[in-house]
Amino acid sequence: MKDVTKLILEDGAVQDRRIYWDQDIYEQELEQIFARAWQFLAHESQIPNAGDFITTRMGEDNVIVARQPDGKIKAFINSCPHRGNVVCHADTGNARAFTCAYHGWAFGLDGELATVPLEHDAYYDAIERPRYAMHPVAKVESYKGLVFGTFDAGAPSLRDYLGDMAWYMDTFLDVPGGIELLGPPMKSILNCNWKVPVENFIADGYHVGWAHAAALKAIESPLSPLAGNQAYDVNSGLQVATRGGHGFGVIWDAAAAIHPDGGAYREWLAKRTPIMRERLGEWRSRFYNGHWDASIFPNCSFLYGTNTWKLWLPMGPHNIEVWTWTLVEKDMPAELKQMMVATNMMTFGTAGMLETDDGENMEQCTGSNRGWVTRRGKLYSGMGQVREGVHAELPGIVGKGIVCETSNRGFYRRWAELMSGRSWEEISREPHYAPNREVA
Ligand code: FES
């Protein structure tokens, strides 16, 4: 196993470039991160009824996520325990059983082996069916409609895993009626390492005015003046790294700002804000009106406000599949939801203007590490490290302003913790990074 203490230095601010390229480090990620960490599977609204299922991936493992007759959700590996065939080829649907196309073994909604063709005549009734259930995802839990799974039976509860990030995400999860993810997800391939988009979404307020200058101008929204960093008030928000590698940045009062015609959304926010203040207090009613860029460790990201919800599925060290949904409040009027979908497609859909800006940069950031000498270099995300600290009222480590890399460092500290192979227990007992500085 690679010694990761040499790969991430200076409290997460310096990364060895090999983590974006080397196959052996990637294999270690599959083992130490994707086979252990909680990963986003679905929103409950995608599988409301018994028998509803979706297929997705955890790391590179294909999984089926299915609603059981008792309402619970189970997940299991979508590979037949007979000879390994993929059992379910559909992205989504409703089923009473999953039947393998190769020899016809059929599995229940719970993944148990239910019927075997010629069981009596060919196996002489000697097959022990419980041994050949589809491999279960060890734990599946929901947090306010968001369904996650982990292969590690020893992982902490989902609530503990999300930690303080859950407190922040309640800002939009606790709206009356809850949220939903509108799909089916757009799917595309990017030739980049999976961590590059995660860090872009978790922390990168720096690139917005620069990389997206042309798109911001073309979209003609209240965010247009950011183009070329012309009118970028870097103090108009903050950034948070929560323990566990999650984090986000927020621009105050900008939830609706990317929408060229955001009037109806602004009205919606104005109507809802008193309710949210009542429910969650002053700070989170402020977050409710902010625009967020965020990532949940390891590979789920979202932009609250632009309302894009992303899953970056690894396909080797240099490739990912991107899945994109539109996050809306369930109670929003249909026209407002439609407006959200349209803006999401225009900005962060597969051919979205900002998605293509980012995609180009992400691919180049990965591909340049092909060079053997290049790969032995380091990358730097130390922006704002000298000013981040603890906040009297907000949990986590708070970075001042929206242009800093506080949550990027938090992500890499967690990455290094899990990649070390230490147990959850050991990691939780260790002292963790805590800058001795108070920020206002
Ligand atoms: S591989 Fe599935 S039944 Fe044989």
Ligand SMILES: [Fe+2]
């Ligand atoms: Fe971007």
